Amino acid sequence: xxxxxxGYGNLGRGVENAVKQNPDAELVAVFTRRNPxxxxxxxxxxxxxxxxxxxxxxxxxxxxxxxxxxxxxxxxTPKYAKMFNVVDSFDTHARIPEHFAxxxxxxxxxxxxxxxxxxWDPGLFSLNRMYANAILPEGSDYTFWGKGVSQGHSDAIxxxxxxxxxxQYTIPVExxxxxxxxxxxxxxxxxxxxxxxxxxxxxxxxxxxxxxxEIKEMPNYFSDYDTTVHFISMEELKANHSGIPHGGCVIxxxxxxxxxEHNHVIEYNLKLDxxxxxxxxxxxxxxxxxxRLSKEGQxxxxxxxxxxxxxxxxxxxEELRKTML
Amino acid sequence: xxxxxxGYGNLGRGVENAVKQNPDAELVAVFTRRNPxxxxxxxxxxxxxxxxxxxxxxxxxxxxxxxxxxxxxxxxTPKYAKMFNVVDSFDTHARIPEHFAxxxxxxxxxxxxxxxxxxWDPGLFSLNRMYANAILPEGSDYTFWGKGVSQGHSDAIxxxxxxxxxxQYTIPVExxxxxxxxxxxxxxxxxxxxxxxxxxxxxxxxxxxxxxxEIKEMPNYFSDYDTTVHFISMEELKANHSGIPHGGCVIxxxxxxxxxEHNHVIEYNLKLDxxxxxxxxxxxxxxxxxxRLSKEGQxxxxxxxxxxxxxxxxxxxEELRKTML
Numbered sequence: 001x002x003x004x005x006x007g008y009g010n011l012g013r014g015v016e017n018a019v020k021q022n023p024d025a026e027l028v029a030v031f032t033r034r035n036p037x038x039x040x041x042x043x044x045x046x047x048x049x050x051x052x053x054x055x056x057x058x059x060x061x062x063x064x065x066x067x068x069x070x071x072x073x074x075x076x077t078p079k080y081a082k083m084f085n086v087v088d089s090f091d092t093h094a095r096i097p098e099h100f101a102x103x104x105x106x107x108x109x110x111x112x113x114x115x116x117x118x119x120w121d122p123g124l125f126s127l128n129r130m131y132a133n134a135i136l137p138e139g140s141d142y143t144f145w146g147k148g149v150s151q152g153h154s155d156a157i158x159x160x161x162x163x164x165x166x167x168q169y170t171i172p173v174e175x176x177x178x179x180x181x182x183x184x185x186x187x188x189x190x191x192x193x194x195x196x197x198x199x200x201x202x203x204x205x206x207x208x209x210x211x212x213x214e215i216k217e218m219p220n221y222f223s224d225y226d227t228t229v230h231f232i233s234m235e236e237l238k239a240n241h242s243g244i245p246h247g248g249c250v251i252x253x254x255x256x257x258x259x260x261e262h263n264h265v266i267e268y269n270l271k272l273d274x275x276x277x278x279x280x281x282x283x284x285x286x287x288x289x290x291x292r293l294s295k296e297g298q299x300x301x302x303x304x305x306x307x308x309x310x311x312x313x314x315x316x317x318e319e320l321r322k323t324m325l
Numbered sequence: 326x327x328x329x330x331x332g333y334g335n336l337g338r339g340v341e342n343a344v345k346q347n348p349d350a351e352l353v354a355v356f357t358r359r360n361p362x363x364x365x366x367x368x369x370x371x372x373x374x375x376x377x378x379x380x381x382x383x384x385x386x387x388x389x390x391x392x393x394x395x396x397x398x399x400x401x402t403p404k405y406a407k408m409f410n411v412v413d414s415f416d417t418h419a420r421i422p423e424h425f426a427x428x429x430x431x432x433x434x435x436x437x438x439x440x441x442x443x444x445w446d447p448g449l450f451s452l453n454r455m456y457a458n459a460i461l462p463e464g465s466d467y468t469f470w471g472k473g474v475s476q477g478h479s480d481a482i483x484x485x486x487x488x489x490x491x492x493q494y495t496i497p498v499e500x501x502x503x504x505x506x507x508x509x510x511x512x513x514x515x516x517x518x519x520x521x522x523x524x525x526x527x528x529x530x531x532x533x534x535x536x537x538x539e540i541k542e543m544p545n546y547f548s549d550y551d552t553t554v555h556f557i558s559m560e561e562l563k564a565n566h567s568g569i570p571h572g573g574c575v576i577x578x579x580x581x582x583x584x585x586e587h588n589h590v591i592e593y594n595l596k597l598d599x600x601x602x603x604x605x606x607x608x609x610x611x612x613x614x615x616x617r618l619s620k621e622g623q624x625x626x627x628x629x630x631x632x633x634x635x636x637x638x639x640x641x642x643e644e645l646r647k648t649m650l
Binding site for chain 1: 339342343346347367418421422425442447449451452453454455456458459460461462463506581582583586587588589590591592593594595596597598599602603605606607610613628629630631632633634635637638639642643645646647649650
């Protein structure tokens, strides 16, 4: 399958690498809003300005949208679903129904398939929530994130006056995690589930006490959490906090039996050295799936809930049954 | 959906309980090879001899086959797939391709859908192996079972002369599990992955040393493992070892990045108080899925790889996207 990428940030570069690990995929073009001459990529694909994208309608099987959920994807995914089979990683949970409807309308008009909200959360975590709920109708759901870097929270710190750079880690509270796994069905507040740890580089002479207070009291981002702030040098930030690890787990606990006397724990756990590279790997697997659906004549918007698992794999049904069932 | 059960052992009773937790399912009939008058069940369903099953062709939407994989299912699933939509938990991995072909032929003849090898392994573990392989093409797979009761190994001990009863636990080796989770990609022998712990009740005056030796040297079952044998009283066995817990985990570790420099761990973990009741809960969710596929006009054999996840849930696509994506 011939892959196109729109947007060459962390996610776009991740898709470029992931394509190399999938022999049935080929990266043919990278589209950017920047001047293509300024973009240095790590493969033989063409680099083009996004204004040329319509000319590639018949030369790309799946276009992977690597923009952000805040402003890029709500506009791009419906727009390009008219011309291409598309995959996005839209992750604004509250706006998913609206985004789905927009993509569905466009994709049906164009006779294409568009899959939204692909990645690990939403994505693999959603799948595991859904499977576990279908299997254990009586139970409780828990999602923990981390230990990992939250780009949104890191950015929020960087916007504070006097801050040069920052990295924020979201960390699950071990005691809460254990209570869940022990089937104690705890009711957990935001503060009881996760803590936040910040590594901050400030301008010379900046008022550290004021910055720490501003971080800890920031509404939505930090005020509901126990937050730790470490002031470090730029060298230390670069040496020890340049990665983008993440992960987390989805847990459902539930009961069965004549008297609901038996407890069960279903846990799905991810530990990722690189959040964007792992997300990219999920995007490529779902690109394969929608390419197949498209060849079967399907059109419209899909989510991970709609895709038969076998469609993600390059192996045939026979091979899968023989080797993985 | 109207559910029928064939076979009323641990699994059949589990399905009976699971139906009560799913408001869209109703148990209408239990079929047995025994005298129906001898069977006391825990619901209002009819109890009938299996010889009457053909009369129920139009009164049952999905027949759940609760027999064993050794001799029951290879014969029953193809036979009844001609008359009913069927679900089984066939778990003889090596014979799955042959079983699939037989069920596929029958189900297509009868215009029915038959799904085989549903449960947690094969079943949910298979799904997780498949998803993880599609997402991380370069990596290693590991499956650990336990801590849990192996019925096959418990039965093998019971067949030894002088043994009255026994329970065998399969236990993953913690050191191996940690090496896998640390992305060390260990090559693990059978002995390095699991240990076996046996609780054995013997006849008065039985030769315990001989029995212990027979257990530990039993080919296929114990000789490749480090095995511990405890001789206990019947009272202790009943008090402390009457449950049928099980569980385990499927782990895939893999690499991404320009230089394969990033490690990722995908782990799926089950901790189950009752192996047959949990398996039954999976069977009901897949019964829902094949009932839907059948109403859409599909026929033939399926596995968990073929079923779009949303088909397992009683919720609509819209509800799922809103609440679980």
